[in-house]
Amino acid sequence: MKKSIVGASRAAVAALALLCLLVSTAQAQAAADPLPSWNEGPAKQAIIKFVAATTTEGSPQFVSPGARFATFDQDGTTWVEHPIYTQVVFALDRVVVLAPKHPEWKTTEPFKSVIADDREAMAKFTTKDLEKIVFATHTGMTTSEFSAIVKDWIAKARDPRWHRLFTDLVYQPMLEVMQYLRANGYKTYIVTGGGQDFVRTYAEQTYGIPPEQIIGSALEAEFSYNDAGNAILMRPPKLLVNNNFSGKPEDIYLFIGRHPQAAFGNSTGDREMLEYTQAGGKGALMMLVLHDDPTREYAYGPAEGLPASNVGTFTQALYDEAKARGWNVISMKKDWNRIFSFDK
């Protein structure tokens, strides 16, 4: 009798221990960190509190599922933009590829400097120079042809520092934010000053964001027919949408027709998008990525004493506005324990 009671007690204790283990594992899984690349801190807390406040029934800031929108700048916010925007690298590569068809480029700026790989001259390119390069490399073909050219390039081109595909240089912490927001009913959009069609070719695979959720600068598309009489769209050298600065909220309104509840940027070109998001109502989340980590990525501002930069300019005025308006400034150095998926 004694042996079986002891045996029964041991079995009961083992069963209870197993039960506790299962419960605590379940609890741990239920509380699993949705943002593992983020260090504990005000930035991470702001994101988590935002999601809780806008998705919990009864919360004064509850947003119904069909009306949840989050917008992300790309260059410098979701992927690397130094030393120069990826799309500019593409355009310069295309000049070299197309040069044999344009012998006159050898003696015409800005093409001459690109073909000669004259870095000093290229560093001084004006907006007009870049516009000429973009029009020469992004127009005069159908929309399908252009997408195929980009797809081909983005699958092969590598950056000069890590020698990775550019689509590998996305910020793991921001991918986690996108996945976390989507898991909570948010529609995630890219809102880029760069080319809408350029980004559309890789965004679904890279960010999980489909073409209809990419807002960017866009050429006019010209309807026409091919030789078989089938409808095509050509790309003429005419800009339809300039999606920078105040263009961002204007285009968000065109595409979405509402204020987003969350917006993420990193430079002066994102200021109006964040202001427009905040104007949508209490509980909105506005965040700016500050590049303050020269070891793991790049350091540039010039806010907070960082080196000045023409690419992804984050001025002290923008920093001060962020603080005054209650926006969150993300320090790559302090807030991210991992920047790239390939970081150890």
Added chain:
Amino acid sequence: MKKSIVGASRAAVAALALLCLLVSTAQAQAAADPLPSWNEGPAKQAIIKFVAATTTEGSPQFVSPGARFATFDQDGTTWVEHPIYTQVVFALDRVVVLAPKHPEWKTTEPFKSVIADDREAMAKFTTKDLEKIVFATHTGMTTSEFSAIVKDWIAKARDPRWHRLFTDLVYQPMLEVMQYLRANGYKTYIVTGGGQDFVRTYAEQTYGIPPEQIIGSALEAEFSYNDAGNAILMRPPKLLVNNNFSGKPEDIYLFIGRHPQAAFGNSTGDREMLEYTQAGGKGALMMLVLHDDPTREYAYGPAEGLPASNVGTFTQALYDEAKARGWNVISMKKDWNRIFSFDK
């Protein structure tokens, strides 16, 4: 013994009968008609076959769920457009409302004719006249203010024939198509030559289509600040997007970045949208609504001997193109057993 056997047999028969009834009801429910307002015929069959072909795994025309898009013209396709477009009625009503603030309108065309309710003169209005009226009534306020004005008007204004709210004059068969497509993973869009913001105010409630899925003609939105320093968007008298004719596929490309698999229209302004849809690949569905029912709605073409009309023109050339290209022409008279939800 005999009585109980008979009793048991009767009970068994009753149970079997009930079982058969349940089974057949279940089968009937499973096969419930998703398009009850449509009569059996080639148009209805085309829709059902399209959905089966594009949503059945293993079908050569299978389209993955994230890539399913259907676009609907509005005026004359999803709601009534005769005697004149609803948005024009809105604009003319606004002229009368705003007239006290514009004493000069009493002696200036086209406002003079509108204020005097001169039907003969209004019937002769040119595009330039309408543009002046639209700019005078749709601009100079914020986007929020404009939406509130439309919301207020659309909740009260009634049509001259059925004396219904305009949002009641939607075509029940087309609502069923939208619901059926959405139930099968399709994103439904309105693609209208009318105003995007006008349609956005009621489309979610009326069609189940949210603001980010409304493509239409659009003014530029101008970013600014109100007196409290908060971001606003103003409506200047500048057209950004003209969403008619070739503008439709160009704007579908801007907003969606892909060919839709299904497109529905009713006039020459929808031709390029249907051509662009067909160019997306085999298995696409292109449908045009022909207004051939003067008793229950309006008859106009001039295709197939119907009376000519400047509003929702369906030419013989468009009809012939539809037949040549394998598009489906919907006869309101033959294909729809109910037009409006309030039809008996």
